[in-house]
Amino acid sequence: MSVARTWRTRKQRYALVGERCDYCQNAIFPPRDVCPHCAEPAQKEFALSGRGTVYSYTTVFDPPTGFDAFAPYPVALVKLDEGPMVTAQLTDIMPDQVKIGMPVEMVTRKLNEQGDEGIIVYSYKFRPQLQRQALAA
């Protein structure tokens, strides 16, 4: 992604800032300005908690350009507690340990590097919920 595009989505990538619809009160992520549930304008910022569960997952063995150094890596559809679903990489877990329904939480991680002259892109990834892990132990 270009520098401007990365900068423009910084609140989303660093803090999962979406929106909440004033009319139907649904949480929305990523932000889209028109509520997908009721088609009313929705521009009020709302930060999601970053907690959710794994809806589905896979491992990327054959990565697109820019992600070669990280492959293979696990990715998932994460159903956030507030309702929206997000597509993201998983981290701090081996691919064969991932399960559907597993509680996960958002962390900030390096997504990729764009060479010597380029920027380093950081984004959200999801890891198993630490508190739950501690309780289980």
Place this chain on the structure above:
Amino acid sequence: MRPVYIAGIGQTPVGEQWERSLRHIAHDAIIPAMRDAQIERADALYVGNMLSGELVGQEHLGALVADFVGLRGIEAYKVEAACGSGAAALRTGYMAVAGGLHDVVIVAGVEKMTDTVGRETTAALAMAADQEYEAAEGVSFVALNALLMRRYMYEYDIPHGAFGYFAVNAHHNAAGNPNAMFPNSITLESYRKATMIADPINLLDSSPICDGAAALVLVSEDYARSVGNGRRPVRIAGSAVATDSLAIHDRRDPLWLDAAFISSRKAYQQAGVSIDDIDLFELHDAFTIMAALSLEANGFAERGRGVRLAEEGEITIEGRVPIATMGGLKARGHPVGATGVYQVLEATLQLQGLAGPNQVENASIAMTQNIGGSGATILTHILVGE
């Protein structure tokens, strides 16, 4: 609206065409289609293509191809709807003839995918998905389909091996198609052992990266009567398109292809046919999971039962719902922006009794469905042999 007929067809073999460039393979489909329809000019040319800009560094395909095939001067432009580009070009041509603006239109689908290395092509294909919130996270197009397949297996308690029937059927049918990329038979055993790409999707769940072009000549009813190449007239009786969110994560139910449901219902209604009337269905089996989801959203199987239809042998040429009758995306090949045109061309061959060893007996109504992205644009066409 005026009735629209398919008066001529042309195609190149699907595969790695190292010696032919994008414009050459377009030529190799369009000229045979024009000869087949016995025309020397057309009112317009619509080129379905997804990735020429990214993989060949060439846009502006309408003028380029029109000039290259000797049609300099006519109306021409590219139509893009990701992997649904081919059927989107067809729909554009259909609207032009049905609406009375043109009498003779050429629709060509063309894609050149083998001039780049694999990772570049993989990154380019991900442009069919949401670039900012799917692809940007390093999630490939295959991985998006793997997310759907994993969830499907979980919700309906279906083992991966059951999807193998789709791949086996596609390869079996490709053996009877001289233009198919993979005319080799495979077994359920080789399916189970295939290389993993994005689990649970393996190599034999996936359609290949390849080059190819296919072309159709569409004409009005009066024109069809005046020329005619002596074959059974094939009419486009239904044409519909519907859209959904680009990103899977924005769908209310990721395992339901809403745009397939909507566009197929519109097409059935327009054509005045019910699902039981359809003799064959060229569906968009880019991945085996897409074949299952398509059978369900279009009404051929209940939810969670699409794979069973394959297991029970209903999808073969002799079955109740023959699919991928010339190999499908899996084994004929999936030159993305050309696929939608190949599907309609193959359905036309079936309706004219020209499908050789793959002929579906007494075929008179065919359905084709071309999908852009992971279900965001879905185009359905119903063809009737008269």
